[in-house]
Amino acid sequence: MMTEVATIAGGCFWCTEAVFDSLTGVQAVESGYIGGHVTDPSYAAVCTGRTGHAEAVRITFDEAQISYADLLDIFFHTHDPTTLNRQGADAGTQYRSAIFPHSPEQRAEAEEAIERNQADWDQPIVTTIEPLAPWYKAEQYHQQYYANNPNAGYCAAVVGPKMAKFRKGYAARLKAA
Template sequence: MASKNLDQLTVGAGCFWCIEAIFNEVKGIEKVVSGYSGGTVPGTPTYREVCSGLTGHAEVVQVTFDPAVISYEDLLVIFMTSHDPTTLNRQEADVGTQYRSVIFYHDEIQKDIAEVVVKEMSPYYESPIVTEVSPLGKFFEAEAAHQNYYANNQSQGYCSFVINPKLAKLRKLHADKLKPSVI
């Protein structure tokens, strides 16, 4: 069996629990890891520190995907339609720079694609898109309790009231991009 040529996407769209649940339903996704990136303080940040808004980190997911199955561009379109990219440092009740809309690119090709996708998506929104496009610095994996949060906590109120509607929207807008087990 030939090994796959995998790539990575790192994005933030508010709470990482939401965006992790979304990408876990997309075909071609090998792994989704919740974490933190974009901060300015030394050391490994904790969830509590990031939630304080003082570290400069954003809650993000790092998605490992097979570009032979789904493109980086398609993943960015899913990302842009899975949250509100027009609200600065806010997604619904989550407020602060740690919840900013951000695309952390891994190389110049990803940067160029991200800038094009943001520009192409702009006409679909009434307000200007504020999604940050920045180079990926260090990615820090979040604590174990934050990994696969939706899968492990579906009965929690946050999952029912915040994540489930986002998943319903994903299934409506991107049914052709989802794993067969989800449809």
């Protein structure tokens, strides 16, 4: 097994975590905060938009089963990378679209993914490539949030429909249930 780590931010981490946790080759997905200036931020603090952190996910994956490039392509097709600091009703820098490469090779692949995926969008992709920064795991109740709360209001209204759309397009890549 060739384990690697990817860190991405694509709006609310509940949506992002649910998508990537369902993929074959993904061993773990952890929700957390990255890219800010406050040490050990809380969800309440990040939600103010004043810490500089993005809600993000850290994905541990087996490169032999799914590539970093594949993860990035899925990332670009499961959120709107053309809206600055916004995903749907969630607005603020904490919901920005960003990639935090773990190596120069991942940075180069992120740059290529932006170019490759731009053709699928009418507006320019505004996803940033940011330096890897300290990672802060989100509070435990945020971990596996959709899996544990599929009928909660936000999950039923936003995450569920996103997952249904995702399953249609990526059924071959999903973990066997």
